[in-house]
Amino acid sequence: MAGQKVHAAVNTALAQFNLALRLRDPSIVGHxxxxxxxxxxxxxxxxxxxxxxxxxxxxxxxxxxxxxFDWKSVEAWRAxxxxxxxxxxxxxxxxxxxDKRRPYNxxxxxxxxxxxxxxxxxxxxxxxxx
Numbered sequence: 001m002a003g004q005k006v007h008a009a010v011n012t013a014l015a016q017f018n019l020a021l022r023l024r025d026p027s028i029v030g031h032x033x034x035x036x037x038x039x040x041x042x043x044x045x046x047x048x049x050x051x052x053x054x055x056x057x058x059x060x061x062x063x064x065x066x067x068x069f070d071w072k073s074v075e076a077w078r079a080x081x082x083x084x085x086x087x088x089x090x091x092x093x094x095x096x097x098x099d100k101r102r103p104y105n106x107x108x109x110x111x112x113x114x115x116x117x118x119x120x121x122x123x124x125x126x127x128x129x130x
Contacts, residue, residue, distance in 0.1 A: 018068050032119045087107075091124075104125070
């Protein structure tokens, strides 16, 4: 897959994930490989496997806010059936009080399957102000 195609595949995966987050869609877990690892920016944000990821996202979905991301730049690469990327942008936390934006970095690994690209690793972080 040429660089443009892998970049498009990663951007599609990021957009699908973002939409599912915003809609609080529990089918989001289907975007993950069965042995995926999700590491968020909080100490408690570590989930291994779809069941744990579903529980983790369920806790997020039960909060009085929604989360989505606004990516400023995405870099992506591919070897075989794996693509990895770095995305730089902001997490947007929306509630009745309005939107809060904070810097957010994401590295991820996607694997290609018959059902499309699935998350194998989601590793996000909120960088501290410099």
